Amino acid sequence: MASDARGFEDVLLKAIEEALELFGSSVKEVVLFYCQTRHGVAREELPRRLAEFVKCLEEIFSYAALIIEHQVVSNLYSKLGLRFTPRRHWRLLDYVEEAKRLQGGGRW
Numbered sequence: 001m002a003s004d005a006r007g008f009e010d011v012l013l014k015a016i017e018e019a020l021e022l023f024g025s026s027v028k029e030v031v032l033f034y035c036q037t038r039h040g041v042a043r044e045e046l047p048r049r050l051a052e053f054v055k056c057l058e059e060i061f062s063y064a065a066l067i068i069e070h071q072v073v074s075n076l077y078s079k080l081g082l083r084f085t086p087r088r089h090w091r092l093l094d095y096v097e098e099a100k101r102l103q104g105g106g107r108w
Contacts (some may be wrong), residue, residue: 008100009047015075016046016053019068026107034060061066 032070035041035056041049057065069092076095077084082102089096 009105012076012096013044013080014045014081015072016103018075019071022071031056031060050093 017028020031032043035046035053036043038059039052039056041052041056046053054065054069057068061068070086072092073095074084076099080099080103082099084095
């Protein structure tokens with residue numbers, strides 16, 4: 001079970017990094033540095049500390065954080081072989097919980 005959770009976290013971390021990379025490697029590194037220094041969230045902790053990651057995005061990008069969240073979710077669902085359906089008022093945390101639930105009977 002622990003290895004299943006770790007596998008999901010690895011996929012989620014990759015989805016986060018790829019979404020940030022769309023803005024360029026410098027922006028990605030700035031966001032990761034900000035999360036580490038302002039909130040004490042290291043890169044490898046992002047999947048377990050998503051609420052703090054979202055807060056970092058909001059502090060840096062304000063409303064544009066939603067665009068990054070959407071890209072993370074799109075990447076995650078694609079990697080998991082799930083169909084991404086945008087839902088009104090859902091945020092990153094909601095989608096990640098749904099992905100975990102949908103994958104519950106699968107490999108995670």
